[in-house]
Amino acid sequence: MSPQTDDVALSTTAERKVVVQSAGAQPGKDWVIVTRGLKREYDMGGEIVRALQGVDLAIRKNEYVAIMGPSGSGKSTLMNLIGCLDTPNGGEYWLSGQLVSTMKDDELARVRNKEIGFVFQTFNLLPRASALHNVELPLVYAGVGSAERKERAMEALTKVQLADRASHRPNELSGGQRQRVAIARALVNRPAILLADEPTGNLDSTTSEEIMRVFENLASTGQTVIMVTHEPDIAAHARRVVVLRDGKIASDERNQKVTSSLGL
């Protein structure tokens, strides 16, 4: 797509083909995520690995964004930073109007609890807990009382059509069901963003479609969804596709197919 030139920042809006208007984004109500010059470096035994080299990204409320890129492009690093699991070495990151790039561990934990719902490739459910208890977990850490917790967790499970599997453990559920439990868990605390990391990576194609339909539904009901994937088929479901290469944004476009089908 864009040629690699060092003197021109690739992420500036001018260079993008179908420009996503994020240059003037101000952290606040409309913009859920705003990053400016986000940098992350790792010290791998003396050798500095620049995983992210200044990423400017702005995501509006209700957007459905896919972040793509080959392995080593920095998409996992970006996802960890967006998910507040990691802190950047440089740059700023606002999430729901809060500057999170300078927060300490425990503050980040609170932000993860309130603002972010994670869906992982490997589901990451607690193996010894029932589906219901797994969904309850974020509420436990939010300090919600037992009765309300059960009620809200049940509600979330109902949304993903798994109310009848509430007492089952993860190993008694199919892959698709596990991922749906994970989605219910991600949504139970009504987060600002749903952050999915290769959500279909461990699923067969039929189940993948089923899970993508769930994301589709969520996006259409106004949930902000950010999905990290390397599969173009999966990324094709999103309305906006951000491509990373070598720690920088290589392209940031509206998804033509979806956009046209939606009449935008």
Added chain:
Amino acid sequence: MPFFESVALALNTIRVQKLKSFFTLLGVMIGVMFLIAVVSIVQGMSNYVENDFAAKIIGVNTFTFRRRPNFNPNTTDDQWREFQRRPRIYAADAELVRSVLPTGNKAAIVNQNFLYASSKLSRPRQVQAIATEAAYFDIKKLVVESGRAFSSQEVGAGAKVIVIGTDIADHLFNGLDPLGREVRIGGMPYTVIGVLEKQGSVFGFSLDRMAIVPWTTPVSRLIQPKGDLQSMIVQGSSREEMQDGIENAREAMRGSRHLAPGRPDNFALETEDSALAFFDGLKRQMIVFGTALPAIGLVVGAMVIMNIMLVAVAERTREIGIRKALGARRIDILSQFLIEASTLSVVGAGIGIALGLLAAKIVSWLTPLPAAVAPWSILMALVLGAGVGIVAGVYPASRAARLDPIAALRQE
């Protein structure tokens, strides 16, 4: 993470991994078990000594007038030689003491030793022969179940009558009514006039093997061949009166023996306190040695729990990562593992308490050592259990709390 959730989680861990949990808790279990058993046995002994022993063997509000102290541990050679040089006590001394006692005090000369009793019907049996006066029955609260005790007149006349304990009655007469039959004590013939009520045993020493005769009869000569007296027991109606009695007796005896002021007594006036002091020392030693070993057990138990918790943290790194991703703060993870460690340890302590009580019961069945459960020891064991868990859990839990969520999530 609410407290009860963490406890439930820990209990679930125990339920799921029964064998591993058992070995984890073994150290704490054994430590607490011995702690409870030892404390119960020591407590039982001391209850016994304070309640039964003092009353039955020594008597309430009593003092004993004798040549040298009876309960005197750690006697030095010098002391012992001094005891040997003391003049013997004779009937005249006893009468002198008796004459100065406050009114209401009861006194009885007592010579006692182990002698053989025999009848025509059985083989000889060793008995506790007590040559005394009529007041002895009253002082020792001895109840004559059948027949009667002997009277002061019989003592005065040197009547060869005898009151025996149930054990001797059963052994010597094997179901026959012993009243009116002949018993030989050390070969001397006596006529049975009474049988005592059954009393049981103290430290495995049967109280039903008593054979009580007037001190004026030949048994006294068998016990004290030199014709002197072993002791005289005196009972006051109150503690103060007993103290008065002791003071009067001391004054009279010192006067009679011409002891100058400043010279020590050359006789002994011994109360139950000296016996109790002796047992107190014994009890302290038993508690120290009895709890040192369980303490080692608890330390080992703590180390095992720490190890297991470190393994648990390593095994559940991913779980910790998930919890952190979902918003668990450091304190949440820390308290989860601390509560888990102390729940484990308290469960171990609970099992240990049950086993300890059982062990104490078994010991009291199989041996003459009595056992009484001290409520404080159970409470202490539980607190100790929780403490061991917390101490053992701090390091693993803080390691868990410091884990980096990304690295933890990547763990397979």
